[in-house]
Amino acid sequence: MSQLILFNKPYGVICQFSRDGDRTTLADFIDVPGVYPAGRLDHDSEGLVLLTADGRLQARIADPKFKMAKTYLVQVEGTITDEALAALRKGVQLKDGMTRPAEAERIADPDLWPRDPPVRFRKTVTDGWINLTIREGRNRQVRRMTAAVGFPTLRLVRQAVGPWSLQGIEPGTWRAVDAA
Template sequence: MSRLIQFNKPHGVICQFSRDGDRPTLADFVDVPGVYPAGRLDHDSEGLVLLTADGRLQARIADPKFKMAKTYLVQVEGTITEDALAALRNGVQLQDGMTRPAEASAIADPDLWPRDPPVRFRKTVTDGWISLTIREGRNRQVRRMTAAVGFPTLRLVRWAVGPWSLDALPLGQWREVDAG
């Protein structure tokens, strides 16, 4: 059976094991030799990162040709509209082409850990949350999609990849799971 590790990546952590200046990396949290991230999360995104030593499993998770679903909880600036959600569901035109259709819905504020540093708060600007599931992995895709429909991303948390989700995994912690 392949070894698969789920890690709840904090904001600001670089999604690699090698040192990159002063910023924290996966090596500061996951002391398991021989595993590598199956896909990446930007340093300013949080949430589920899967790590494995199995090259086939890594490809199945990360390679867009397998169209593995990735679900994000996204705090956006403004109160999301049904028109914007419909646009996300139909695919959004970005500079590098049209995105695949996504699953998108408005959600109540999720019960998440506090972010460090906190998301900026402005009394005069509302915010809201959406759940967004995509099946591709372009660079900063979710942020670009929400901006393209007029609702810039304030906070981005990857909640699930395929059948694996964060559930009750605390921020900065990891656990080994069945690779299925």
């Protein structure tokens, strides 16, 4: 049985082990030899990153052909409309083509850890949260999708990948589990 590391990546961490100047990387948090990320999160995104030493498991998680669900909590600028949610559910036209349909719903502000640095607050601009599940993984896809429907992303936290979730894992910490 393969082992999988569930890591809650903080904002600003680069999803690689090799040094990139003075930027914080996975190596600053995970001292397990031979594991690699199964998919990535941008440095300005937070949340669940899966790591494994099993190449087949890594491919099953990261390769879009397997359509593994990835669920995000997304803070957007403005109060997202029903029309924008419907567009996300249908699929959004991006420069690199149409996205697959997503699951999208408006949610109450989630109980999350504070981000460092905090999201910029503006008195004159509202914000809201959505729960968004996609089954592909293009570069900066969630941010591009919300922008395409008129609601730029302010904060992005990946909550789950397939059956694995962040539940009980604090930012900057990880837990090892057996992967079926």
